[in-house]
Amino acid sequence: MRNPLALVAGAAECLPEARALADELKIPCLDCVDPVDIAEPAYVLQLGAQLQLCATGRKAPGPVLVDFVGGTLAHRRKYGGGKGQQIAKAVGIRGGFGPRVVDATAGLGRDAFVLASLGCAVHMLERNTVVRALLRDGLERLRRAASEDPTLAEIAARMTLEERPISALDWLAQQPANSIPVVYLDPMFPARDKSAKVKKEMAAFHQLVGSDEDADALLAPAYAACYYRVVVKRPRVAPFLAGKKPALSLQGKSGRFDIYTKHGIPT
Structure with missing residues (x-):
């Protein structure tokens, strides 16, 4: 092959x-x-x-890369709604409190960057070696840009990437109980049919990564390892992860955040 x-x-x-x-x-x-x-x-x-x-080829769409400095993430950092965003509410950011978060299915790191820009220390896990290389490159360019931008420097200091070739399932299973304030899960969800709309630029990424067929298995070790909550990002019509109903859900136009609580967030 x-x-x-x-x-x-x-x-x-x-x-x-x-x-x-x-x-x-x-x-x-x-x-x-x-x-x-x-x-x-x-x-x-x-x-x-x-x-x-x-x-590849002459009619290929644009490339996929991790850009924490410019583009859509720069716009969202400046104009995305700050701590009023649903993702901020889902992980429990409030006032001066930003919990430490493990993003166990980091992908291209977009949600991790948003959370770091809102004050959370975020550790990213990504089992796909190619996607992890894209993340590492994006982080290196962020840190170079941070040398001239104090705001980016603060964000870069909050973001770390697990370099070990380990799955999120194994990594979470190795963590002591109640040791991670918030575990964030955004598993790749399979398209419902062939007409599902995916940007051309993202077609390569989806083909490379595929769907996370073992995503249901992540919920139990994530909940065991978390202290405050597990947050699961899902398409709006997707079933609950592992069939487990969350304590609450925050609904959006195309997606939702399912929240599995353990201890209350400090007020």
Whole structure:
């Protein structure tokens, strides 16, 4: 079976780092090739000024990358509603209190960044090695930008990434009971049908990661490890995780936050 993914360098000076990363990820390195000129594989990681996941071919959509500095996350940090956002209410942010959060299914780190920007220390877990590499690259660029921006420096200091190749299920099972203030779960949910709308740029990401078929198994160890609550982000019509009804749910237009409480949040 052909490898569904390869790595390319965006410039000659990036080649040594690109080859080292390809060895780490156990995928082939095609050296300096433009993704538009590649017929196979269907997707490549391109390492240049940033690491990005690209579909190949001349009609490919734009790349997927982790950008904590600009784009939509910069806009949300400035104008997203602050502590009035549903995610803030779901994890229990109030006044000067921002609980430490373990984001056990971090993905591209967007919710982790929002929580860190609202004052929470966030530790991210991501079992997919390629997605974890994208996260690591995004964090490195955030920290470089933070050297010139005190606001970003505060956010960067609150974000950490688990580098061990360990699943969230195993990591949570290793934690002492009641040791994590809040565990946050946002498992990848399978599309309900072939007409489900997914942005073209995200098609590569969804194909790479797939759905989290073992997501139900996360709830029990997450609840055992948490002190205050487990927060589960779900599509609006999705069933409860593991079939367990939460203590409360916060409904939105397209999604909801299911909250499994253990101890009360400080007032």
